[in-house]
Amino acid sequence: MGIKVWNYLAEYDAERADILDAVDTVFRSGQLILGQRVGAFERAFADYHGVPHCAGVDNGTNALVLGLRALGVGRGDEVITVANTAAPTVIAIDAVGAKPVFVDVHPETYLMDVDRIPDVITERTRCLLPVHLYGQCVDLTALTGHASAHGLAVLEDCAQAHGARQRGRLAGTTGDAAAFSFYPTKVLGAYGDAGAVITSTAAVDAALRRLRYYGMEDRYYVEATPGHNSRLDEVHAEILRRKLTRLDDYLSARRAIAARYAEGLAGTGLVLPALADGNDHVYYLYVVRHPQRDRILAELAARDITLNVSYRWPVHTMKGFAHLGHRRGDLPVTERAADEIFSLPMYPTLTKSEQDLVVEALREVLAGL
Numbered sequence: 001m002g003i004k005v006w007n008y009l010a011e012y013d014a015e016r017a018d019i020l021d022a023v024d025t026v027f028r029s030g031q032l033i034l035g036q037r038v039g040a041f042e043r044a045f046a047d048y049h050g051v052p053h054c055a056g057v058d059n060g061t062n063a064l065v066l067g068l069r070a071l072g073v074g075r076g077d078e079v080i081t082v083a084n085t086a087a088p089t090v091i092a093i094d095a096v097g098a099k100p101v102f103v104d105v106h107p108e109t110y111l112m113d114v115d116r117i118p119d120v121i122t123e124r125t126r127c128l129l130p131v132h133l134y135g136q137c138v139d140l141t142a143l144t145g146h147a148s149a150h151g152l153a154v155l156e157d158c159a160q161a162h163g164a165r166q167r168g169r170l171a172g173t174t175g176d177a178a179a180f181s182f183y184p185t186k187v188l189g190a191y192g193d194a195g196a197v198i199t200s201t202a203a204v205d206a207a208l209r210r211l212r213y214y215g216m217e218d219r220y221y222v223e224a225t226p227g228h229n230s231r232l233d234e235v236h237a238e239i240l241r242r243k244l245t246r247l248d249d250y251l252s253a254r255r256a257i258a259a260r261y262a263e264g265l266a267g268t269g270l271v272l273p274a275l276a277d278g279n280d281h282v283y284y285l286y287v288v289r290h291p292q293r294d295r296i297l298a299e300l301a302a303r304d305i306t307l308n309v310s311y312r313w314p315v316h317t318m319k320g321f322a323h324l325g326h327r328r329g330d331l332p333v334t335e336r337a338a339d340e341i342f343s344l345p346m347y348p349t350l351t352k353s354e355q356d357l358v359v360e361a362l363r364e365v366l367a368g369l
């Protein structure tokens, strides 16, 4: 079998007894929806972050949608974000009727260039939505400075940054709320779809709990619209609660792999990931860069090593977002990076010998270019 950019099977082998016990515990509990396991995971995830509130939801996209709604973002509002992200970041803004407004990114870290935020603020701007891309945080000191100067809400997209820190502070604990995805590939991943929103504001948490549950607080009585069914289910909550106790081990494994890649790939001409000031990276993805990206991907695929590009198409250039009226050239740093970046295999159970195969194949291919 070849090497893939992500693979959970070795982790499942190692954790199988615990995962199956989690499933059995839920199935035998008599409660399948919004029972004790969801509550237990929410408390554990809030405690991990040192915040008072966490609301479990069904996926990361809806964590963003409900997070925006709970912060009062809606029709006619503008939300400032980036175009080099998973499309759901922008889909969520669209889904609440708001307009996504993009700023370009830093050429070395690919993170939101927060200095450009003031250029695009209008009287309709309501919220900043930084994406902690690939596993490290956007400059949150400068970003929150702009937010407070202009009275804007901040929703952090933490789908790629579980456990990441900036100057010691955990991703998701600076903004008014933070949205997480537990899609299986993520740093903390479920065995299916799941998500959560953390916040320090009780009213935001209460709004999230209503929104995910048809707009109800008690059964069968709608307190407010819009409602939605966006519940986290008991099985994923219990699996996530158990995996959360191992999150710091996953982070160490990812960091060790990143360090080994950096050592093995030094001097090859590949541009390696850059760490922004004050950041502890969790390496959700290990993203490198080279002008002959597509040729390198093809040559590695021929050696049964499947790499990936996150993301090949910046959101503002996608047909589905043509209504935003952008054209190529609007975000030059984002667009240039999208043509050259690619991701190496990265997951905690990737073995040293698998890593060595990736490094050797890359060294060989790069030497022959």
Ligand SMILES: *Cc1c(COP(=O)(O)O)cnc(C)c1O
Pocket: 059, 060, 061, 062, 085, 086, 088, 089, 131, 157, 159, 160, 181, 182, 183, 193, 194, 195
């Ligand atoms: C994965 C991801 C999402 C969406 O999460 P889902 O659980 O797949 O809906 C949103 N934003 C970013 C940055 C992501 O990586």
